[in-house]
Amino acid sequence: MTNPIAAPETSTELYDCAIIGGGVAGLTLALQLARAGRRVVLFEKETYPFHRVCGEYISMENYDFLCRIGVPLAEMDLPVMTRFTVSSPTGEALHHKLDIGGLGLTRYELDQLLARLAAEHGATICQGTRVTDVAFTDEQFTISTAGGATYRARLACGAWGKHANLDSKLHRPFLEPSREGRQFVAVKRHLQLDNFPAATVEMHNFRDGYCGLSPVPGGLTNCSYISDVRNLRAHGNSVAEMERQVLMQNPLLRPYLEEAHRTGDSPIVISQITFRERSTVDAHVLMLGDAAGTIAPLAGNGMSMGMNASFLLNGLLLEFLDGRISRAELEQQYTRAWRQLLSFRITAGRLIHQVFGQPWLTTAGVRVLKRLPFMTDFILKLTHGQPY
CATH class of the missing domain: 3.30.9.100 (D-Amino Acid Oxidase; Chain A, domain 2)
Known part of the structure; x- marks a missing residue:
């Protein structure tokens, strides 16, 4: 299987959506948006295919x-x-x-396959590209990369996993010392x-x-x-x-x-x-997968929940891009829907996680x-x- 087409070093195009993180949550979201004819760019710091720590x-x-x-x-x-x-x-x-x-399926195979499908439907896949900053001004995002390139997009989604430098850049509340565990x-x-x-x-x-x-x-x-x-x-x-x-x-x-x-x-x-509670929206960036709430393995499995969140978010992004809802409504509806769909499973997983590993319990x-x-x-x- 060949690698998806690499993105140009920089872009003057205004994308409909920029997705930071190329795991299953980010890739399935990119693929859905691309299949709907939307201009989407995805950034993954590694180069496909590669192995991830995952239950698969x-x-x-x-x-x-x-x-x-x-x-x-x-x-x-x-x-x-x-x-x-x-x-x-x-x-x-x-x-x-x-x-x-x-089903059992390795991330080495699945991520590469999803990236190829997204590229075939027109998504720009920037693999081997580390995002260093994402800023929101004048109703659009500017995404900066380690290579000095910049990209613009109407929407930005964070699918970068359990922890990344962007968590600090966005001053996400779960990083506060008072929440250390x-x-x-x-x-x-x-x-x-x-x-x-x-x-x-x-x-x-x-x-x-x-x-x-x-x-x-x-x-x-x-x-x-x-x-x-x-x-x-x-x-x-x-x-x-x-x-x-x-x-x-x-x-x-x-x-x-x-x-x-x-x-x-x-x-x-x-x-x-860590398994601290996280927010689904920070600085107008919409989070999904582990970036929205680190998923304990005992919550079922992170891959399934990441894909489920991408399906949920895709419909709301399309409503925003079609002008049917405002940005504030998008953020509110996504936060509410995510909590209704996945928050209980994540909480249940955390509770079981606290019991597991305790010998007598x-x-x-x-x-x-x-x-x-x-x-x-x-x-x-x-x-x-x-x-x-």
């Missing part, structure tokens, strides 16, 4: 949406997940069905496992963290985990040592990580992750849920949405 599980709630925007899911021979396993740090496990289920580190690798159960998502707890495993194409298993950063610091900032001393205390998780260590698999690591929780399967159904429904 897509809830089936997104299936119809992805097909409508041109992703040929039926032709991609993707693993389908219909079962769920969760374990406590001691290895006590619960097995349950997934009513809605999901726990910080986490996230790690991802792909494993070649011969014994991983088919059609299953597994979630294994360890002290102050949890690890998810799920199949992706190519016979691989995505292994992604999140840990309180204190675990890493306590073991000399060594991921391998933290895994040996903390994660491998869970007997169900241990064989998977031992296999990773035997094969010398190199993980991707990101740090400084998760052990007790697994024992209770094994006796009350309807409660497991209820919790799974909290973390999954409806097709749209």
Whole structure:
């Protein structure tokens, strides 16, 4: 697959919308706007294709949406997940069905595909381009890049993920020292496992963290985990040592990580992750994906919620561009709709996130849920949405 066409070094064109961040939220928004004939420019600091720290599980709630925007899911021979396993740090496990289920698809493949589709529909994709500033004056935005180029747009959307330099530039409230809380580190690798159960998502707890495993194409298993950063610091900032001393205390998780260590698999690591509440609009920039509210893995999955937000925002952007609503109405309606659609799922994910990684709580929780399967159904429904 070839890379999408790179953008020019600068532009005098007034775009309808500039999107900063080329993950699934930003890319699906760019693709929808481009399919509607709108002039859209997207900035991604990396160059496609590349790997991201991500669980790579897509809830089936997104299936119809992805097909409508041109992703040929039926032709991609993707693993389908219909079962769920969760374990406590001691290895006590619960097995349950997934009513809605999901697909496994790597970000390496999905992001590249979405970028190519958006470019084919006329979107300008600026990959390898870091945005350094976004300013709003006279009813339009000026976007500045590290290379010295500038772009103008009527609308600007922030899809830059969990943290970026632009959060500080926009003086976003969640960065205030008074809101400081726990910080986490996230790690991802792909494993070649011969014994991983088919059609299953597994979630294994360890002290102050949890690890998810799920199949992706190519016979691989995505292994992604999140840990309180204190675990890493306590073991000399060594991921391998933290895994040996903390994660491998869970007997169900241990064989998977031992296999990773035997094969010398190199993980991707990101740090400084927080789960503080964020705003959906700052300085007239409309936020989506993790930029609108860092999504705990236990909220269902960030990919699904990012795409869902892009679908919601796309309709409102088109109303604004058609002159049917004002900028103030756009911002108010998006904030209200985002909260109604996604805020509850993010809050539920944060609450479960606080329980997971607590040894006695998760052990007790697994024992209770094994006796009350309807409660497991209820919790799974909290973390999954409806097709749209």
